[in-house]
Amino acid sequence: MTSPAQPIELTDAQDPRTQMYCSLSDAALRRRQDTEHGIYLAESSQVVRRALDAGHTPRSFFLSHRYLESMQDVFAVHPDVPVYTGSDQMLEQITGFHLHRGALAAMDRPAPRSVEEVLHGARRVVVVEDLVDHTNLGAIFRSAAALGMDAVLLSAASADPLYRRCIRVSMGTVFQVPWSRFASGEHPDDGTVPGVRRLQDLGFRVAALELTDRAVLLDAPHLREVERLALVLGSEGPGVRQATLDACDDHVMIPMSAGVSSLNVAAAAAVAFWELRARGV
Incomplete structure (x- = not known):
């Protein structure tokens, strides 16, 4: 198994690399932004794993320090996918709400089915x-x-x-x-x-x-x-x-x-x- 990517520590709530995780509490904004960028967000470690098991492609992972260890096997399977991490306070500044369900992942939307x-x-x-x-x-x-x-x-x-x-x-x-x-x-x-x-x-x-x-x-x-x-x-x-x-x-x-x-x-x-x-x- 490939070694997982090194986590990227977030220190700036305006970091452009985490733009897709911003304003999660604004449903209308999220619907527009997700569609425009061709992504969806999987929330919670279990849901992230189910999305990956379904063959969906991750763009990045986003989680607090305390969940890093439990997701190491996932990161190892996707060594080229960036892993963003930070304190609970920093992640809350970025998303607009307190993360309490483990990991988030930005995933590519699959092609529509007929x-x-x-x-x-x-x-x-x-x-x-x-x-x-x-x-x-x-x-x-x-x-x-x-x-x-x-x-x-x-x-x-x-x-x-x-x-x-x-x-x-x-x-x-x-x-x-x-x-x-x-x-x-x-x-x-x-x-x-x-x-x-x-x-x-x-x-x-x-x-x-x-x-x-x-x-x-x-x-x-x-x-x-x-x-x-x-x-x-x-x-x-x-x-x-x-x-x-x-x-x-x-x-x-x-x-x-x-x-x-x-x-x-x-x-x-x-x-x-x-x-x-x-x-x-």
């Missing part, structure tokens, strides 16, 4: 329409990985799966579950309706998780027999768009009690993934 690529061999698919909360999206990816969903498709307006908070909440499962994004500009509905029709053409039955007059319970017998099923999740608040609902084959709902009308979208997704999982060979 819808056809992520659907190859898939039996259960999640369609995420206009969901903007990164915590919810990360939780959905984690449930998708745990409960047998094969792929995630996102509308053009949905949140970025490679945003730092989404990655962290997903525990790195955004690297595990294949995902793609419907192209914007295909349709006033940002590709969701054409996407639903494309899924149907490929043999998927498409069900929207939405409480409507025609909604059936998740455990409806005919859904258990479906070979290829796509589940549409709507945005926080408005839910699934009407045009998308009109295009779907089914509307499904979770039976509720105690006067509760709905669950958070991430919690509802986990329930639906389990009930609608593929059964048999």
